Amino acid sequence: MPYKLSATLKAHTSDVRAVSSPTNDTILSASRDSTAISWQKAESSSSFTAETVIRASPRYVNAVAYIPPTPDAPKGYAVTGSQDSIINVYSLSSPKEDPDFSLLGHSENVCTLDVTPGGTIISGSWDRTAKVWKNFNLAYELKGHEQSVWAVLAVDEEQVLTASADKTIKLWNQHKLISTFRGHQDAVRGLALIPDLGFASCSNDSEIRVWTLGGDLIYSLSGHTSFVYSLSILPSGGIVSGGEDRSVRIWQDGECSQVLVHPAISVWAVSTMPNGDIVSGCSDGVIRVFSEAEERWASSEELKAYDDMVASQALPSQQVGDVKKSDLPGPEALNVPGKKSGEVKMIRNNDIVEAHQWDASSNSWQKIGDVVDAVGQGRKQLYQGKEYDYVFDVDIQDGVPPLKLPSTFLHANELPLTYVDEVVNFIEKNTAGINLGSNEDYVDPFTGTSRYRSSANSAPAPSSASSAYVDPYTGASRYTGNSAATSAPSTPSSAFMDPFTGASRYSGAPQTAPNPPPSATVSRIPVAAWNLYKPANVPSMSHKTFEIDGRLRDEISTSSLALYPQEIASFEDTFAYLTQATDPKSQRPKPAVPTASNVEAIIQVLERWPSASLYPVVDLSRLVAAFCAGAFETSALKSRFLQAILAAGEWSSPWTAPLLKSREINITLALKTMANMFQESTNVDGTWVNDILVALSQLPYELLLKAQRTCLATILFNMSCTQLRSAFDIPQRQQFFELSLGILRNETADSETVYRALFAVGNTLHALKTSGTSLEPTQIQTIRDTLPLLSQNFASEARVQELAAEVAALL
Template identity: 55%
Template structure:
């Protein structure tokens, strides 16, 4: 019997990257929506239901596996890993949905997982290593691959297989490499064991290879027309594969016995149930179950709907080959039988080009979509073993080969540019040029679902979304989470100890905004690597060796990075007991003051993260003032500036402004930072800055300082003359002809806050304020958010 659709499990909101099906009544799935889901059914005649949704990561979750039941976990464990580098272990059936264990060690994206029946876990990562974990603790590391480890299999508790973007598969006994299997022409993406034979591997070269453990190739299975991402082996010994050609294929005795087309761009993951059913996870966010058992098939109506959804897909021409419409046959060509399972034939049906695929099971051609011209590249590109949406060629020197610049559409262009400069030993002065190049060349069709909120292109931080429908209850988390950075869209919520509200008409719903905005996003691993690289450069030259870090300084810096790695990955795992100490901060400030200005930007950026993730260490007036003076001096902030500034100084000033914005925070216990002797100095310095000398990103950070100051004014007794300084600066921004949309909006919200909390104490000309507000509204009239906040400011002014 052929495989047909048995169940459609819809619950994820983004690509399903991993599936596991340890029993006929349990399916586990992992998704780019940051969750893992357990799907259960009491018996084979009942439908699957979404049982529990687990918070499996803070970014894309890419891999999942299962550990069988034990005394501590009667229903077994769900193990998931992803871009935040953490492997989280959940007890299935527990009342708690928080991880029972979190395994830390990988430095980059965790993209592969497997486990033995006794609980030994093996993980593969973009950091070029695989790691083995026993008893939920590190056992040993497998080093030998030269690129990302995309595939792992645990043969038993001491033998393992790993597949890599370096095109090889390796066999390991404990931590020792036993054998290397070579043959694939591109990245190895998945592995699966075949009892009594060996194993099977698949690759971006579109081939599937069956191997013996001795290294002999038994079969090369060809049929997929694009990357092959995933493999499973059925209880019968048949092989199941899935890939970017939208298909799941079943292989028997070296031949494709069935092709199952999916209504999605990519089939990312497949697994085999003990009863022989197949589970797939796709780019459309849906998990599907296919069965050979007629009694488990979906209803005739569901099968018809599924076939229609497949037939209605638009296929890019690059996916099925070059298309010359005039050379294609008409519909009568479908009267001739296909030569093999999965053969694709294109026909001309009027002005439409249709793709049909031959099915041996039904002895007929089945329409799988209509062919359209491709716009851009639908498939991910690999660079040094990692997936990217774009890999640009950048010419930096005439006559020299271009350098490769990898970039993901959801990535922070600023971080991508820093990574590119560091990898190619290019000066920091090129930073803005590289960012502009990325923004220009990455524009075009969006990959994946449209974002539901604005994301700052440099930090990943979201803009203020203060419409009534988006404001959560007090203490509730924001509903929008950026899948890459984990940054939430900003929604106003009451402070822990808010002052008595002013008596305003009921229509006020946006102002006041009470929670400061922080620049918290970071690639801590890349920052750490950059620090080590720059320190090595200083150490290698006799004229700068005295500037390099002493061993004690380096140890302290790594302790700071360890804290930030945890804080940025899972903020909830950073209790007060594990906060940084002033010694950690002072260590950073000493290095920042000593390093050359052109190499200082990573240290200033580190100060930004310290202020964001360990505000308690800056809570005293002495600590905050010392910190403020240090970053102002390191960035050479003191205006006036002679423009144009050197590129390195532009960068340092931008990062300084973001660090200052992060110094304004309201802790969960109501403790307020951002009030102290340094704030008056800060506003004095800001008043001497010529706004036209700031670029848009600098101005957004500048305005965020003022907005955050207004939030602090809502929660603390700020002296009237400080509020007046802040208000004057905000009015300057509203009158600045060069201010961008985001800076103007943040300034408007800050204006509304100040008027709300201290209207009677402030000196201002209502007519001037009205004129400025009206001018902004006229400039930004296409955005509803401006109309809403301006309407509320007018109510406050009335």
């Protein structure tokens, strides 16, 4: 029989980080809400009630274990480990507020616990040690790991296994190290003992490995698409795993027999009962019990409600990445059985593309969500360090980030090559404000899947070239964004017309529909219409920022980098304001506008966090520059802000190809931030304008991605709009022309980038002509020598040719 939901336990108010199910009637849970709970099953029912709530710590409770009954505690003991480094022991027979025993010795967060049948406690901590406690006293300490000890496992009363963020597993006999197991490519997060065989381990590398105690690797289990946090063993010998891809997976005889997708971001912990039921603890604060015994299944109404929750659509989509919906089969394709558990099939159900997953245990397809994006082309896509033909994003619930579903081979899911026309571009989908014919996909260097996605309405762009990018650490994405602007117009609506929307600078709403080609007699120059990169999903950006902060806080080596309380408050205030500011339909009053202190908090984090962790903070800076110009009270503050942005993009590091993908992302976001620093209210006093021009001059154009080149042209265009009312000085103007003409000379493929650079030159020439200022003859000649190149490179682009003619007429 397949596993189905049996019970749902709700009482925790934050992530459930650990669960233990020593009997069929008892569940222990530990949560970030600072409590542990003992749950007891009601008689003749599958429901559980919270019998005892243990307020185990003023901080996160991250580990829980169970000591079997003793004469002093007929119901046994609950053991908790928390962020305050203390292990507390509570009798479940006579629970009281204070622990019966407190075990002191660790100096950092206690993140894992295990107990031998004889009552010996083993603990692991971020202090890089494991400790063995007998009779509630320290017996000995296990030292040898180079990083946090994430998992401990009692093999017997004398032997202990420990697993660490240093990617190793160690076997100890009492206090002596016996052997070290190597093979995982990332932090080892969980261990489970397999009787008569050895043990299993799971890791952030998404793999499960089964070993003998002698050190031989028996086999590996692949299927999870992100971190695997926890393992447990079924009475049948099967393995149960839970992880960051929101799934609990059941493995029998080396194959995945069932996948239980959860409506939560993370499955932090799994445990198995003696009767074979499975317990999971999740990031939504809910504990769930699954059973293969039909008599213990939840009611049909509850099962349907749960399935609907898993399958619920988060965001309706009219276009699914590059997938041609017209080529997808209809619901009738679900009549064809799948080949193995976990196989994913996409179908077209009216205007929705649904993802269904084959469940071999029930011999049926189970809907797991609606596809909202897809990455793919003729070559392989890297994901979690492996190659796939496609990687799909599937939304599972409103407000919950999409689930990554990689497909190993096209034919495995009956997907013809015609499903995808071209590869989606990694950077441009999230950061391109102009060229909307391309897409990109951000990557999270910590988790390997997408958590952050924003979108905006867009109009067609002339170019469709694209490329794919993956995270250098994980090969996949958790953080994605998509901001967009519209293509250049063809007919003006006023003397001051937005070349990218076709609207007057005084128009309330920009036009996005493309217009007919312009007449050669229509003058486009000047244009005072600053183009800002504004679209964003601020709640998702906020979630990502605090998630990364939590990861930094949770590792001893980076805990000092975490946000301070005042910085957390400042970031929360900034996100609250931007959530309202970026939602044009919001009727709620806006919170207080961010001030210089909020900018200072952002600068501090930009200067302190590692560059690979900075992308959501740099993206936040982009929005602050766009929506909170008044927060920059002085030009000195703006200069410091700019320097922090440049440091995030590692401007002072060598520009040697290939650049790290994390650096490419930060560079793109930094360019967008600089573009947003020029708007209608901008004053060009201070040194920050010079600093931007110098920074742009340092960019090696040949190394820039297409999206970055377009961002560069947008900065120059916004500068030119500012020059229409506030002229640059002569050295600034000279650098400006060198940058603009450099684009016109070097860009041979993307007409949108050239079009913006041409407007930048034209606006500046118009401003000079209006003020009676003349260029040096050599400068005029340089411009005249450059313009004919556009006739060669963009001969078929009428708008480029006509705009170039207007620029020439201004000389």
